[in-house]
Amino acid sequence: MxxxxxxxxxxxxxxxxxxxxxxxxxxxxxxxxxxxxxxxxxxxxxxxxxxxxxxxxxxxxxxxxxxxxxxxxxxxxxxxxxxxxxxxxxxxxxxxxxxxxxxxxxxxxxxxxxxxxxxxxxxxxxxxxxxxxxxxxxxxxxxxxxxxxxxxxxxxxxxxxxxxxxxxxxxxxxxxxxxxxxxxxxxxxxxxxxxxxxxxxxxxxxxxxxxxxxxxxxxxxxxxxxxxxxxxxxxxxxxxxxxxSVPLKLASYVGLATAGFAFAYALLIFGKALLYGNPVAGYPSLMVTVLFLGGVQLIALGIIGEYLARMFVEIKGRxxxxxxxxxxxxxxxxxxxxxxxVPRKEPAKEPVPASGGEPPGA
CATH class of the missing domain: 3.90.550.10 (Spore Coat Polysaccharide Biosynthesis Protein SpsA; Chain A)
Known part of the structure; x- marks a missing residue:
């Protein structure tokens, strides 16, 4: 050295x-x-x-x-x-x-x-x-x-x-x-x-x-x-x-609200078909519904992913x-x-030993 x-x-x-x-x-x-x-x-x-x-x-x-x-x-x-x-x-x-x-x-x-x-x-x-x-x-x-x-x-x-x-x-x-x-x-x-x-x-x-x-x-x-x-x-x-933890709860609430809306809409379509013989809406409405539900699911997964990523950082213990x-x-x-x-669990009571290495400028 x-x-x-x-x-x-x-x-x-x-x-x-x-x-x-x-x-x-x-x-x-x-x-x-x-x-x-x-x-x-x-x-x-x-x-x-x-x-x-x-x-x-x-x-x-x-x-x-x-x-x-x-x-x-x-x-x-x-x-x-x-x-x-x-x-x-x-x-x-x-x-x-x-x-x-x-x-x-x-x-x-x-x-x-x-x-x-x-x-x-x-x-x-x-x-x-x-x-x-x-x-x-x-x-x-x-x-x-x-x-x-x-x-x-x-x-x-x-x-x-x-x-x-x-x-x-x-x-x-x-x-x-x-x-x-x-x-x-x-x-x-x-x-x-x-x-x-x-x-x-x-x-x-x-x-x-x-x-x-x-x-x-x-x-x-x-x-x-x-x-x-x-x-x-x-x-x-x-x-x-x-x-x-509100974002996690919000994902659940949005899921429940979406499910409730879908159920109410299904009842409306069924009632119209039963009472008036109206045909069920076709491809456009189906695509809108699928894309909407897919977007909600991806948002919920993204929220969960943010929390999981932080848990992953914590458990690595670096x-x-x-x-x-x-x-x-x-x-x-x-x-x-x-x-x-420097450890994070508790303040060190003894000096931390130094590892080897050359000083700056060496």
Whole structure:
């Protein structure tokens, strides 16, 4: 194995969890191809944290970025001992990145925030005031959504109304992932074993004492959004199938209604033929009936398939994510590269042993 080309202060860590000691506040920041904005975000975040009396750490999760994000994150870690960088082996998605951040955060309070500067880091102080007053979950509700199309705003509104009407757990409208969680709320989330994770629903599900702060959401500072409409559609399906069984019931209700309609129509045809001698309608009506019933059956099968697919993911029991490395400011860090799969059943009590491999740049 060749020697690492990384400076000693940003060598990969070989222990898990990342933080060696408890701090007052952890900031979780998922990052995916955010090189155009991450430096400005980091500057504003550190300025906001420097104004706070609490001890802090910043946990960046590099979610398989293909741009210059990881190099910049390593530089942040080299310059500031409060910065920890989790480097995924590939892109696992934002929901999983937030989960990894919760697994590794050591703070008594934990703030989840995006790196695109739509959510101002300067509001963290307001969130901490609510936490000091006894809140376990401080939700940030958007009163405006600058830089978003009318279609995205309308679809978000429809989704929140839909999930609110059919979901088993009410999800607050216009509240995203930007929020503060107390330590006991974090531990409750870590105890959730599911692999199909809709974090907005899980945040609401844990309960505890919750409060809300209204704010105006800014437009993205730089770069482009990673959420196209197809990904948003899939996220909506995750939310509905994770927190509602109404679609399954709806398939049954539609089947019963269709059967009842068919029976009533059969009685009508039979009565007309018996009383008036009317001939039974022929090929066109038969084709319409067959196609209608076929469409209903395919819709029902599709709904069942969505739930079965998620059950299939659950029973495979694969790790939620794999770490290619954990980077922090350590003068005595070894050169070995960590590649650890973090279990979801319960928090690890002992460091996860590292598997072999060459360090980045080798």
């Amino acid at each position: 060749r020697a690492s080309t990384l400076p000693p202060s940003v060598q990969p860590s070989t222990t898990w969890p990342v933080s060696a000691q408890r701090v007052d506040l952890s900031i979780i920041v998922p990052v995916y191809n955010e090189a155009p904005v991450i430096e400005e975000f980091h500057r504003r975040l550190l300025a906001a944290l420097d104004a706070l009396p609490e001890s802090c750490e910043v946990v960046y999760i590099n979610d398989g970025s293909r741009d210059d994000s990881m190099r910049l994150l390593r530089a942040f870690g080299a310059a500031d001992a409060r910065v920890v960088v989790l480097d995924f082996s590939r892109n696992f998605g934002k929901e999983i990145a937030m989960t990894a951040g919760l697994d590794h955060a050591a703070g008594d309070a934990v703030v989840v925030i995006d790196s695109d500067l739509q959510d101002p880091p300067e509001l963290i102080g307001d969130m901490l005031r609510e936490w000091r007053a006894g809140a376990d979950v401080v939700m940030m509700r958007r009163t405006s959504r600058e830089g978003e199309s009318w279609l995205k705003k309308a679809s978000a509104s429809w989704f929140y109304r839909l999930i609110g009407s059919i979901g088993e757990q009410a999800i607050p409208a216009d509240v995203g992932d930007f929020r503060l969680l107390s330590r006991r709320a974090v531990e409750a989330l870590r105890a959730c074993p599911e692999r199909t994770r809709f974090m907005k629903g899980l945040f609401a599900w844990v309960g505890f004492r919750q409060t809300t702060i209204d704010y105006e959401r800014d437009a993205r500072f730089a770069g482009v959004t990673k959420w196209n409409y197809w990904r948003l559609w899939n996220l909506a399906l995750e939310g509905i199938t994770s927190f509602s 790790p939620l994510y794999l770490l290619a490395g954990v980077y922090r400011h350590r003068e005595d860090a070894p050169a070995a590269l960590q590649s650890a799969a």
